Amino acid sequence: DSGVTQTPKHLITATGQRVTLRCSPRSGDLSVYWYQQSLDQGLQFLIQYYNGEERAKGNILERFSAQQFPDLHSELNLSSLELGDSALYFCASSVEGGEPYNEQFFGPGTRLTVL
Amino acid sequence: DAKTTQPTSMDCAEGRAANLPCNHSTISGNEYVYWYRQIHSQGPQYIIHGLKNNETNEMASLIITEDRKSSTLILPHATLRDTAVYYCIVRVNSGNTPLVFGKGTRLSVIA
Numbered sequence: 001d002s003g004v005t006q007t008p009k010h011l012i013t014a015t016g017q018r019v020t021l022r023c024s025p026r027s028g029d030l031s032v033y034w035y036q037q038s039l040d041q042g043l044q045f046l047i048q049y050y051n052g053e054e055r056a057k058g059n060i061l062e063r064f065s066a067q068q069f070p071d072l073h074s075e076l077n078l079s080s081l082e083l084g085d086s087a088l089y090f091c092a093s094s095v096e097g098g099e100p101y102n103e104q105f106f107g108p109g110t111r112l113t114v115l
Numbered sequence: 116d117a118k119t120t121q122p123t124s125m126d127c128a129e130g131r132a133a134n135l136p137c138n139h140s141t142i143s144g145n146e147y148v149y150w151y152r153q154i155h156s157q158g159p160q161y162i163i164h165g166l167k168n169n170e171t172n173e174m175a176s177l178i179i180t181e182d183r184k185s186s187t188l189i190l191p192h193a194t195l196r197d198t199a200v201y202y203c204i205v206r207v208n209s210g211n212t213p214l215v216f217g218k219g220t221r222l223s224v225i226a
Binding site: 002004031033035042043044045048050055056058088090092094095096103104105106107108109111 | 153156157158159160161164202211212213214215216217218
């Protein structure tokens, strides 16, 4: 158990719909990362938040957005869903600081299926 | 894009050492080598990281060549539970930066 929790575990929805994935980081971790893992693209970084502020952006579509709340939990919003958005979505968290605290702890993931 | 090259797959007999190679010929002086693994569809798990010296922890050993262009992750006594995809990642160690995953090596430990 990494200490990072994600809900829901599974999500099945239809094309065109909107969903929200939730992540609670480990206690004390200020950074939250979202990654997408699909069969054809592998594990890809989407976006990072640090203490409520967006810090880095990866291959995140404009239809996707995220935020980090004052209690440090984060939500990833996916809208106008397409079949190709079906994937595993992972959240990870880490402590801000130097060595050896750059390890990222991953949650169990949310499996999204778009039908 | 990932800055590392790894074999697609490897097999290892249970109880034997698993040696997973990684090439990172364009690594910069301030970049570390990180290893993560992903068991089935679970979240990736940190294994070890290093800069230029060899490193060892309770999970594995990391051997980095003197020119730092390649490294080897060693699982000293592989078990069936070590069957996973292993990712070698190069990354600066200052602050918290995203991980850039390549395709990794699928290690199958065989009884």
